[in-house]
Amino acid sequence: MASLSTLYSSSPSLKQSTVKAFTSPTTRGDSFSFPHTSKPTTHLPLTLSASRADISHSDAAAAAKKELIKDPDALWKRYLDWLYQQKDIGLYLDVSRVGFTDEFVVEMEERFKSAFKAMEELEKGSIANPDEGRMVGHYWLRNSGLAPRPGLKTLIENTLDSICSFADDIVSGKIKPPSSTVGRFTQILSVGIGGSALGPQFVAEALAPDNPPLKIRFIDNTDPAGIDHQIAQLGPELASTLVIVISKSGGTPETRNGLLEVQKAFRDAGLNFAKQGVAITQENSLLDNTARIEGWLARFPMYDWVGGRTSVMSAVGLLPAALQGIDIREMLAGAGIMDEATRTTSLKNNPAALLAMCWYWASDGVGSKDMVILPYKDSLLLFSRYLQQLVMESLGKEFDLDGNTVNQGLTVYGNKGSTDQHAYIQQLREGVHNFFATFIEVLRDRPPGHDWDLEPGVTCGDYLFGMLQGTRSALYANGRESISVTIEEVTPRSVGALIALYERAVGLYASLVNINAYHQPGVEAGKKAAAEVLALQKRVLSVLNEASCKDPVEPLTLDEIADRCHAPEEIEMIYKIIAHMSANDRVLIAEGSCGSPRSVKVFLGECNVDDMYAQ
Numbered sequence: 001m002a003s004l005s006t007l008y009s010s011s012p013s014l015k016q017s018t019v020k021a022f023t024s025p026t027t028r029g030d031s032f033s034f035p036h037t038s039k040p041t042t043h044l045p046l047t048l049s050a051s052r053a054d055i056s057h058s059d060a061a062a063a064a065k066k067e068l069i070k071d072p073d074a075l076w077k078r079y080l081d082w083l084y085q086q087k088d089i090g091l092y093l094d095v096s097r098v099g100f101t102d103e104f105v106v107e108m109e110e111r112f113k114s115a116f117k118a119m120e121e122l123e124k125g126s127i128a129n130p131d132e133g134r135m136v137g138h139y140w141l142r143n144s145g146l147a148p149r150p151g152l153k154t155l156i157e158n159t160l161d162s163i164c165s166f167a168d169d170i171v172s173g174k175i176k177p178p179s180s181t182v183g184r185f186t187q188i189l190s191v192g193i194g195g196s197a198l199g200p201q202f203v204a205e206a207l208a209p210d211n212p213p214l215k216i217r218f219i220d221n222t223d224p225a226g227i228d229h230q231i232a233q234l235g236p237e238l239a240s241t242l243v244i245v246i247s248k249s250g251g252t253p254e255t256r257n258g259l260l261e262v263q264k265a266f267r268d269a270g271l272n273f274a275k276q277g278v279a280i281t282q283e284n285s286l287l288d289n290t291a292r293i294e295g296w297l298a299r300f301p302m303y304d305w306v307g308g309r310t311s312v313m314s315a316v317g318l319l320p321a322a323l324q325g326i327d328i329r330e331m332l333a334g335a336g337i338m339d340e341a342t343r344t345t346s347l348k349n350n351p352a353a354l355l356a357m358c359w360y361w362a363s364d365g366v367g368s369k370d371m372v373i374l375p376y377k378d379s380l381l382l383f384s385r386y387l388q389q390l391v392m393e394s395l396g397k398e399f400d401l402d403g404n405t406v407n408q409g410l411t412v413y414g415n416k417g418s419t420d421q422h423a424y425i426q427q428l429r430e431g432v433h434n435f436f437a438t439f440i441e442v443l444r445d446r447p448p449g450h451d452w453d454l455e456p457g458v459t460c461g462d463y464l465f466g467m468l469q470g471t472r473s474a475l476y477a478n479g480r481e482s483i484s485v486t487i488e489e490v491t492p493r494s495v496g497a498l499i500a501l502y503e504r505a506v507g508l509y510a511s512l513v514n515i516n517a518y519h520q521p522g523v524e525a526g527k528k529a530a531a532e533v534l535a536l537q538k539r540v541l542s543v544l545n546e547a548s549c550k551d552p553v554e555p556l557t558l559d560e561i562a563d564r565c566h567a568p569e570e571i572e573m574i575y576k577i578i579a580h581m582s583a584n585d586r587v588l589i590a591e592g593s594c595g596s597p598r599s600v601k602v603f604l605g606e607c608n609v610d611d612m613y614a615q
């Protein structure tokens, strides 16, 4: 595609033989290398976090906090005093049911000065993610004029144009699947995980029309049964499925596995994957190289300066959305309006700052209370799941920017109202008081012309409204704080604005508690440990293979396997590996059963003379 090749015109041409392909079959040595690495952080002595130590919840403030205002007149006045409105979006923010005091606001206003300054610097292209030495530019995606270099501005604009024209060509049938009898693409299979899935999933659930031009499904895990399910559901429509593989790094194992599984399904069905595959990734990543070498239908760029969890307004979220007939320019416009609204340094007039202030107040600036997100609208169901990554991966940090141990974070969970009324609201109202709620209210119940009274003067939507207001009041009456975000309708514009609102709130809150919101060093430990487990599995297989090639076959006990793997301290893990392989018919148990580890003797069903498992 001309526009795409222009985007990649600066790519140095790589010799095919030197390029490691994302889809290469696993080979010794590098097969389970997990690509993310993080720079070591300086561990300074444990000190009390600055965030907790010097923002004060003075005794008076804390006492006032316990005494939420109950007088209806005073509450109405507080409501009016603090109500924020963004008229161009049709978005309202009500923080009146959070009990912050005037004294606290004054203190926070002071602290926000540096948070606003840091945000301004970030938008100008400072290295806002110091550990990874990266700029943080998701705000430029909706206002390319802010990008610190002209080249970036052009890149953003060209990518957007190429997304729109590619989507038009797919939807109109100008670009056709090679083997489908239907003559046009009908389905999207999106393969990606974390930020490379959650945004597209949220947007699809919120905004896709009932009969989109292409329907979307997701593979967002390395669960083989889950993958089989998605592929089985596509059935013969695999021939008219556009597969979009999304990975910023281009080397995330779960995504690579999903791709390999999908490619196998294409081979089994006699289809040419490359003609139906699209990659969204950073230039020259393993995925990018694979897509280029194999001649996939299209490639779209991800940028170094956009984090996975803030990537929904890049090709990651925009391409799938456009293919479903969602107006992506409206989404960007909504986000842009909210970005502008959240640039003001007047705390009271900045909805993101108000949110951050409330989070700080409610959770004592140390995450002492959880954030429960309650959208009263089915289509916003996935907002809490989306926010879980945005908030928790950004704020859940061990060290602050000065190297102090702070173990920061804010726990996010939620589902939807009024469904949750019949699940966990009981505990929220009466049980352990470890949360604050955020109600997401949508004024428009359903499109005009469809409403009817199911009782005199009362519609189905009135019930939903009543449940929201009732729950808000009931929680408050029992001393539980809540924030309410109201939008008039669920539209691309309002969804874009909601996303932008929370992105900014997270960034500001991170400044308040002095942490880096834009890296995720904590996820490396789990990835590294997973890689070690898989490396151990190969050693176990190699040891078993050698014993199974003997004549007669030599079944081994767990102790013998651990010994021969030179990993006696890993015997429990070896047992788990054997149990897992046995459950999947990959080893034979000569004696005992997996339920009684001590009695187990194991060998392989097949002997491989070349020992393909040996490192």
Ligand SMILES: O=P(O)(O)OC[C@H]1O[C@](O)(CO)[C@@H](O)[C@@H]1O
Binding pocket: 036, 193, 194, 195, 196, 246, 247, 248, 249, 250, 251, 252, 255, 308, 309, 393, 520, 523
């Ligand atoms: O887009 P990628 O590089 O495949 O990463 C997926 C996700 O993995 C993470 O890096 C965490 O493991 C997230 O930050 C990211 O959204």
